[in-house]
Structures are given as structure tokens and as C-alpha cells.
Amino acid sequence: MKLRTISVVLVTAGALLGSGSATAAPAGPDISVATLQADLNQLQSIATANGGNRAHGRPGYLASVNWIKSKLDAAGYTTRVQSFTRNGVVGYNLIADWTTGDANNVIMLGGHLDSVTAGPGINDNGTGSVSLLEVALAVRSTGFRPSKGLRFAWWGAEELGLVGSTYYVNSLSTTDRSRIRAYLNFDMTGSPNPGYFVYSASGQPTGSTELQQVIQGYFSGIGVPTELTSVGGRSDHAAFARASIPVGGTFTGAEGIKTSAQAQKWGGTAGQAFDRCYHRSCDTTANINATALDRNADAIAHAVWTLAA
Template sequence: MRTRTLLAAAAAGVLLVGPVQATSLAEPAATNPAATPSAPVSAVLAAPDIPIANVRAHLTQLQTIATNNGGNRAHGRPGYRASVDYIRARLDAAGYTTTLQSFTSGGATGYNLLAEWPRGDANNVIMAGGHLDSVTAGPGINDNGSGSAALLEVALAVSRQNLTPTNRLRFGWWGAEERGLVGSTYYVNNLPSADRSRIRGYLNFDMIGSPNPGYFVYSASGQPSGSAELQRVLAAPFAAMGVPTELTSVGGRSDHAAFARAGIPIGGLFTGAEGTKTSAQAQKWGGTAGQAYDRCYHASCDTTSNINATALDRNSDAIAQAVWTLVGG
């Protein structure tokens, strides 16, 4: 996650209890005027449980890649390209249509990896993504190996279930986020207007395994029309788990920002970065009050030891539930 002071988290609690049916999103704001809502989906296949062992195995691979390539997976470094190649190979084998989009930042070539499940209405696209690059200081296993690994395993679960969704599903792993959201901004800015208008919502997953975790859902306040539905869908799995959430405004510090500027509804999950867990949060979620959610944020100690397995498991399952709900089974 890009360095910037977090805005205050607010509105503790969840918004919905019980199962959620897939629904179309409201028409995006005027900056996305060509978009029209898709037809409601009346029934949804149950999302599978995402095997936490598989997610952690992906994190181990990302750690090994960093260790073998100078200790990091940063933009322009060999560890980043090796991370892209690892994820792409598994998506290709699972039947995805993958695209490697290149761009230049700081005199080095960067890459976005896009993966599309080739079923569902291509005029109604749901996107889920997170950044794959680390800072140069360390391997970036929580930031953002955690989101990247969970997204990969959710994508593989789609393939294992041989899902035939109503809406089209597209995943993105962004490059050079740590340099200022470069990759995701490049992607959105270079989308033809017709293609941009087909994206009904974007979900962002950046740091979902913090060792002293909070359970934060991106607030829809001030975001494009339709974001409130994404907030509701992302909060619902935690309600079913009996895990309270808080809304947080992450401002422009992660890859949802470019989509929001384009008028595309956005949502996301987050377990905290350099901010300090309060006593009230420690009572609610466990962990240690007065300490950062992630004491290894942007540091060399952001390794596979810097992951809370329970938070990673809960968030991975929540991602799957949101994806299945929004694309329809």
C-alpha cells in the first residue's frame, strides 16, 4: 500500500446479516455516463471456502521469489517480473485469458497482469484487483502479497468450480503501486471509453493479513454511485462470520483511486497498515492495543512471518463471497 496517512476509520459495525443475492449495481456517476445496470441475478451458487493452505503456499512462493532476487519484488526489479510470471502461469493453466500490459515508470518497465474468465456477459464486467509490487526494502508479503495471493486462489476456485457466471469476471494485479498507483492509473486511463463503461464495479484488496489486524471495509461515502452496494456485499460475509467491521476511507492511497476517478463504483477490504489499534478495537477483534496493525509495514520484516492466518483466511473467504455474489452463478 502506498504511503499516506490513513483517514479516520468510522461507522463501526456491519450493514447486513445473512445471505446476499447478486444484484445489479446502480448506474455509475456522470463520469461514466454510458454505463447501464445489468439485469438482476435471481440466484447465486454458494461461494466455495478458500483453502488458507493454498493462499499461504502462494505467499511462500512470493517469499522465495523475493529471496532469490535481492530481497524484494519491487517495480523494475527481477523479483517483480518473476512474481508476475508465477501468477500468470497458474492462471493460464486454469483457463483464463491473460494479458500482460507494460508501461514505463522511473525509467524502468512495469507490468499489469489482467486475467479474464471467458464466460459471462462481456458488457457487464466485475473487476477484482490488488497491487503485486513490494517496496525495495523487503519482500512485501502482507503488502501486498496477501491480497495478490488471495485473488489468485479465488481465481483458481472459479476455475475449479467451472463457474458460468451471469456477469464477466476480470482480475488485475497492478504494477508500481508503491511508486504512486502507476500501473492501475495507466490501465484505467488507457481503457477506451466504451470498455470503461462496461466495468460495473471494482473491488480492491491491499493488505488483508496484517499481524495485528483490523477488519475494515472501504466506505462508500464520497465514492461513485453504486459503491454502497459494494460496501454492503463486502460487509455481509463478516456479519455471517460474526466478525464486526468498521468502515474506513482510504482516500487515494491504493489502486481503487483510478477507478473511482473514472466514475466506476469501488469497494475493498483492508486489515490495517501503520495506524495504531485502539483499545476498543482490541476488545472487539483481539490483538494488541497501542501497536500498529502492521509493525513491518514497508520494512524488511514483511515476510511470511508477518501474516495473521485468521485474518487472511477470513478475508480470502469474503473476497470469494463478494465475487460470487456480484457475478452471479
């Protein structure tokens, strides 16, 4: 996640939904946290074998792309690797489309796959990357047949200024942009001292409120309070918002400090960063809260099954 200050606004669980929808049973499958952790171990192994990171232009990044692509190809996705250049070095986005659903009415989900050069980037953003992967694979394994088109993306060079996602959006024709009805972003979903933040729809394109409420509804349904966060231009949703595409997502916190009220609400340690290893070499598989990772992956599945069905 690109460094930038954020602000948060407290929202009690389900406050914006009203009726019975806030506490409805979650849609979508339960994503195995053990599988997510195994995937994170794989990303750690890739980083370790390639100079300790998975950064833009480094061999660990392309190895990460190839590993995820191989799993998606085996599951029957239509995949493509989009290349771009940053700092004189070629970078890559991985795009995967499911084979059924309305190609003129697409729900898109993404997160960045690159790390900083300082470390392997397991929370930032291995967590979002593997969660998206396992939700995509669950579409195949459960036999889910979405009526809407379903597209997943893993972005390159986010840490250098949201480069890959911006390149992708700018490369789309006006018609292709209009086909993307929503974009959901998942960047840092297993912070070790986690918060449960949902992207605020305030100031975002029309339609973003529905995405916010779907995600809030999931957390409300499992009894976890959330706070809205104004992410601004901090992550890869920004290019989609500029293109007037509704945006949403979740976030478990980076360098910000957890307050006493937040620690009382969510557990963890007040006065300490949500992720003390943010952009550091210690962002390894030891830098993960398994409960937050599990809940956020299930929230992604809930969003897909709710929005694309």
C-alpha cells in the same frame, strides 16, 4: 500500499443491510488458508532469490508476474501483460479475464503485486495478490459460471504512486470503461495485528454502497464486526473511482495504531501498529495473521459469487 493517513468510522456488523441479507449464508467456496500460505511462501522464495524484494523494475517483480500468469493460463484464463514505464524502467500489469459471462457487464477485482525495495512485501501486498489468485482459480475448480464478465488484475508500481492501475484505467476507451460495472480492491489482507476494515462508499461513485454492503454482509454472516475506512487515494481503486466506476474492498491495517476498543473487538494488541513491519524488511511470511488472511480471502470469494452470479 502507498503511505497516506486514513480515517475510520465504526459500523456494527450488518448495520447498513437490514432485512435478512446481512446474516445470509456466505456465497462462494471456502478458500484454503494452507494454499494461501503456500502461495505466500512462493512469493517469499521469489523475493529471496532476487535481491530480497519484488519491487518495480526489479527481477523479483517480473518473476512474480510470470508465476501468477502461469497458474492462470493453466486454469484457462485469457491473460495479458500490459507494460508501462516509470522512472525510466518498464513495469507490468497482469490482467486475466474468465472465459464466460457478459463482456459488456464486468466485475473487476485487483490488488498490487509489487513490494517496496526494502523487503519482500508479503503482507503488502502478497496477501491480496494470492487471495485474488486463489479465488480466480476457484472459479475454474468449482465450475462456477458467472453471468457477468469477470476480470482480475495484479498491478505494478503501486508503491511508486498507483502507477500501474492508473495507466490501465487511462488506457481504456470510454466504451471499455463503461463495461466495468464495479471494481474491488484488496491491499493488505493479513496484517499480523489485524483490523477488519471495509472500504466506505461515502464520497465514492454511485453503486459503491452495494459493494460495501456485500462485503459487510459476509463478515456479519461469520460474526466478525467491521469498521468502515475512508481509503481515499491510498490504493489502486482510486483511478477507478475517478472514472466513476463503483469501488469497494477490504483492508486489515498498516502503520495505524490499534485502539483499546479495537483490540477488545478483534483481539490483538492495543497501542501497537496493525502491521509493525509495514514497508520494512521484516514484511516476510512471519508477518501474517492466518485467520485474517483466511477470512478476507473468503470475503473476496463471497463478493465474486454474489456480484457476478
